[in-house]
Amino acid sequence: MTTAEAGTGTQPFTIDGQLCFALHSASRAMTACYRQGLDALGLTYSQYAVMLVLWQYEAVSMGFLCEQLHLDSGTLSPLLKRLEKQGRVTRRRRPEDERTLEIACTEEGRELYDRARLVQRDVERATGMSAPELADLRGRLDELAERLRAATTLQEQRAAGA
Structure with missing residues (x-):
């Protein structure tokens, strides 16, 4: 029996037979396709994802942002600090509940919206779909x-x- 035949799943137990690798490869290709346009905006892909949530909701709690992006606060905190340093978001404790950290889009952050939509449009075109x-x-x-x-x-x- 070859290594490829040893798998118990329905797909071949090879790199080409793995759904996880196809998704990983597609994700890397998608992120790379966004990179050039986002670089011109001074955003990483992860920062772009944060900004998408803020453009939609304007201001959100850290918990909500974590839920939307399926990331934990330890992962988001340094990213948010960089966006705040760039003047694109603010982070503050909500006066009505000091335990809740609120993340909000600044005017400078809102100004990226139209340019970011053009990046998205270019990537959509690149998919050919x-x-x-x-x-x-x-x-x-x-x-x-x-x-x-x-x-x-x-x-x-x-x-x-x-």
Whole structure:
């Protein structure tokens, strides 16, 4: 039996047969496609993701931002500090609840919006996919991510109970 035949899944146990690698490769290619346009805005891809949330909601709690981006506060904090230093966001404790850190878009941050939309448009064109195709793929990937998060949570609960 070859190594490729040893897998118990339905896909070949090779690098080309791994969904995780195809997703990883596509993610890296997508991020690289964004890089040139975002560099011109002085944003990393992770900072762009933060700004997308702030452009949509204007100001959010750290907890909400973590939920939206599926990241923890330890990962977001240094990124937010850099955006604040650039004058694109503010971070402050909410007066009504000192425990809650609020992240808000500044005027300078809002000024990036139109230019960032052009970057997104260029990347969408680079995919060669129509708007409905992009929406379908995004929906399917969102569903996959949710199923995988649920499976991970279940595994963690089982491990904690064992």
